[in-house]
Amino acid sequence: MSPTDELTAPPDGAATGPVRIGLDRSWWQRHGVSTTVWLVRVVLVAAFLVFWEVSADRWIDITFISRPSDIAVRLGEWGADGTLWTNSWITIQEIVYGFGLGAAAGAIAGFVLASLKFVYRVLDPFMMALYSIPKVALAPLFIVWFGIGMHMKVLLAAATVFFLVFLNTAAGVREVDRGLVDAVRLMGGGRWEVARKVVLPASMTGVLTGLKVAIPYALIGAVIGELVASNRGLGYLINDAASQFDTAGVFATLVVLSVIAGVLNVLVGLIGKRVNRWKPIDG
Incomplete structure (x- = not known):
C-alpha cells in the first residue's frame, strides 16, 4: 500500500478487507520535501565549486588544489x-x-x-x-x-x-x-x-x-x-x-x-x- 492510500471499512454486505481510496494531493505535497532537499544539495555544490574556482591561484596555490x-x-x-x-x-x-x-x-x-x-x-x-x-x-x-x-x-x-x-x-x-x-x-x-x-x-x-x-x-x-x-x-x-x-x-x-x-x-x-x-x- 502506498502512502497516498488510506484504509476504510467496507460497507455492509461487501467483501471484507481494506479498501484503497486515493488521496487527492498536489504534486508539491507528494514531492515537495524531496525536491527541496535536492535543490539545497545543488545549491551547496554550486556554491562550493564557485568558491573553489575563485579562490584557486588567488588565495591558495593552484598546484595543490x-x-x-x-x-x-x-x-x-x-x-x-x-x-x-x-x-x-x-x-x-x-x-x-x-x-x-x-x-x-x-x-x-x-x-x-x-x-x-x-x-x-x-x-x-x-x-x-x-x-x-x-x-x-x-x-x-x-x-x-x-x-x-x-x-x-x-x-x-x-x-x-x-x-x-x-x-x-x-x-x-x-x-x-x-x-x-x-x-x-x-x-x-x-x-x-x-x-x-x-x-x-x-x-x-x-x-x-x-x-x-x-x-x-x-x-x-x-x-x-x-x-x-x-x-x-x-x-x-x-x-x-x-x-x-x-x-x-x-x-x-x-x-x-x-x-x-x-x-x-x-x-x-x-x-x-x-x-x-x-x-x-x-x-
Whole structure:
C-alpha cells in the first residue's frame, strides 16, 4: 500500500478487507520535501565549486588544489581519447565483482554463524582480529598469491567488504525480537520457518546497512590494489597523474570514483526499498 492510500471499512454486505481510496494531493505535497532537499544539495555544490574556482591561484596555490574548470577540461580530454572509459571500466568491474563476492559471502556467513550461538561465540574474537588487519597490508600478500591481474584487486575488494557485511548481518540476526521467534515456535513453526519468516526479514536492516557502509570500502580495496601494482584502472591514473604533478588529473579521477560510489549507493537504496516493503511507512 502506498502512502497516498488510506484504509476504510467496507460497507455492509461487501467483501471484507481494506479498501484503497486515493488521496487527492498536489504534486508539491507528494514531492515537495524531496525536491527541496535536492535543490539545497545543488545549491551547496554550486556554491562550493564557485568558491573553489575563485579562490584557486588567488588565495591558495593552484598546484595543490587545481580548479574545477581544469578538472572538467581533463575529464573532457580523457573522455575524448578513451583513457577515461577504458580505465573506468576496468575499475568498475573490480569494484562490482569484489563488492558482490564480499557482500554475498559476508551476508551468508553472518546469517549462518550468528544463528549458531555457540559457534559465533567461539569464532567472534578471530573474526574481529582478522577485521582489524589493515587491508592495505594484505595487498603485497595478495600479489604473491594471485599476481597483479584483476583477480588480485577483486579479492582485495571482496576481503574489505566481507567483514563489514558480516558484522552488520550478524548484529541484525542477534537483535531479532525473541518474542517473534517464540510466537512462531508456539504456532508449530520449525527452525526453517523461524529463519525464513522471522530472522531473515528482520535482519535485512543489518544486511543493507552493511552493504551501504561497504560501498566505499569496495572502491578502496580495488584502488589500493591498482595503486600498489597495476598499469590499468583509475588507481593507475591517480598514480600516473600524481607522478607528473597533474593535480587536475588526480581530482578528475576522484570525481569519477565518487560518481561510481553514488551510483552503487542508489542501487543499494532501491534494493532496500524493495526488500523493506513489509515495514510500516514512516510518518
